[in-house]
Amino acid sequence: MESNVCTGCNRPDLPWAGRGTSLPISGCRFTLYPMTDGFIDIILGALEQTDTSAVWSETDALSTVYRGKLPYVADAVKALFINAYREGVHMALEGQFSKGCPGDIAGDSQLDREGEAPNAKSLEGKHFPVHCKLALYPMGDASYIDEIARVWYMAEDSGLQPKTIHYATRIEGDVQDVFRYLEAVCELMENSEKVHHYVLHFTMNCNSPTVEE
């Protein structure tokens, strides 16, 4: 019971019946941080270039959330980040993918989309290196060490050089590979019979002025 309960939405008033775990809705709440005076233009410009027709979307003063089928949610987040890329401009993307919160609701989603992700073609051939850190919380799985181990080795097998840091895992690589990996971790969680609910927090950045040893 305890590990089936969403600790993200913090709703003591919800019926913790677990209905949300059976909803087919994946989501990603994220924020883009271009570290430049022109951050509004970059974000609006990226939005204009990004096809978000395959997801339900809502923006507030802190973040944006996309909800729908995982491939379309991941496609839209990736497209927004890549479309916001500017040569030499330091930018970060902070987000959390999630599915299966027992307190989740059936609405606020887009589930009738089929076919290729709408931004796939326009993103082809776009490459730049990113740093990324992630922390995975698989809930409701008595043996989720196995999932964690698999996720770690998946990063290694993908050439993303996983490294342990306090409270998170660091990976490095091309933006397309890092997004492919994050989506693969979500797929693994969503296809696991043991994990009913997961949250994957991640932060990636490009053009960091910090030189690492």
Add this chain to the structure above:
Amino acid sequence: MESNVCTGCNRPDLPWAGRGTSLPISGCRFTLYPMTDGFIDIILGALEQTDTSAVWSETDALSTVYRGKLPYVADAVKALFINAYREGVHMALEGQFSKGCPGDIAGDSQLDREGEAPNAKSLEGKHFPVHCKLALYPMGDASYIDEIARVWYMAEDSGLQPKTIHYATRIEGDVQDVFRYLEAVCELMENSEKVHHYVLHFTMNCNSPTVEE
């Protein structure tokens, strides 16, 4: 067992014996995002004004981590954010407070500090409004719904107007009150006999150009 294991550091090679849960080390991994061309000067300037002598600290290309006793960790993070504040400059702070990861190590910390937090005096009288979202993951507590409920009502009692959004809770208020609340949530987790390990993810920002209805 399952809910006692750190899913953040993703280390399949660690002995998951739970030793980390008894270490007296609190930590916060965070990143400051001033959305301006002068972001480096703002961050370096804030660092110069902030006394970090009471915590162990490490910075990489993605984030900084402070580790030590909770009051000093919280004081240093708060000081850095407040010292980085510039009238009219949109800025965000993303972070995760945590304690009790079973895979944690005894090193990389500062635990012999006593007395008042070093930045407390210099922060007095500094006020500005912030938006904040948070997601709390208390691990290893069979009845952690009670903790979640308490945390929600704590926000309400503190006048921070908690509101549920997908995958997180929103709160609003003065920067000092929001930090006081986040630290109180950490204290509650750290003093709970049931919670052996928690992670509190949060993002706050100031001077957001987004107008909410």
